[in-house]
Amino acid sequence: MNAIHSMIGTLLQWVESLGYFGIFIGLAIEVIPSEIVLGFGGYLVSKGEISFLGAVIVGTVGAIVQQWILYAIGRFAGRPFFDKFGKYIKIKPKHLDIAEGWFNRYGAGIVFTARFVPVMRQVISVPAGIARMNFWFFTLLTGLASIPWTFLFVYLGWKLGDQWQNIGEKAAPYVQPAILVALALLVAYVLIKYLRSRGKSV
Numbered sequence: 001m002n003a004i005h006s007m008i009g010t011l012l013q014w015v016e017s018l019g020y021f022g023i024f025i026g027l028a029i030e031v032i033p034s035e036i037v038l039g040f041g042g043y044l045v046s047k048g049e050i051s052f053l054g055a056v057i058v059g060t061v062g063a064i065v066q067q068w069i070l071y072a073i074g075r076f077a078g079r080p081f082f083d084k085f086g087k088y089i090k091i092k093p094k095h096l097d098i099a100e101g102w103f104n105r106y107g108a109g110i111v112f113t114a115r116f117v118p119v120m121r122q123v124i125s126v127p128a129g130i131a132r133m134n135f136w137f138f139t140l141l142t143g144l145a146s147i148p149w150t151f152l153f154v155y156l157g158w159k160l161g162d163q164w165q166n167i168g169e170k171a172a173p174y175v176q177p178a179i180l181v182a183l184a185l186l187v188a189y190v191l192i193k194y195l196r197s198r199g200k201s202v
Helices: 002-018 020-029 034-046 052-076 079-089 093-106 110-116 125-130 135-201
Strands: none
Touching (some): 052 079, 052 135, 079 125, 093 110, 093 135
């Protein structure tokens, strides 16, 4: 555990030394959770090293690029790649099975709502790539979902300042309602699709 904390500390020092670019790379590759990178970015805002708006913009772009990478692997390498190498990028077969089931059942709109669900936030990009979902529509939905997530954690890190490490505890009251809203949006999306299919069949 101490080794993990030491590694995270070293990576965050690297992020700080690179500023905006460090946040971008930290999110695009996500060696450590995005919440930690964004919270630390907020801490850098509180120190005056970067601007709040800049952190949100760079954080959002980094999050989108990360999903582009997963989408591209899904599109050009397919499921076999993740079955073989998924464990190295924290994508388990059982999570991928769920994401594929969601995508096949609910369609492209699930790319937005799944962004607010832990684990599925990253994994949903894989079946989108495998299904060759329209790239620009994928980017639009990913960006729209990434903005509030990025804003929240940068804001909390900014307000917490030196106590930014407590961001998980402070974010919980916001994340839980966000998940409920995402589920409500999913239900609404499925209902609309169902009503449209019924209308076409009449």
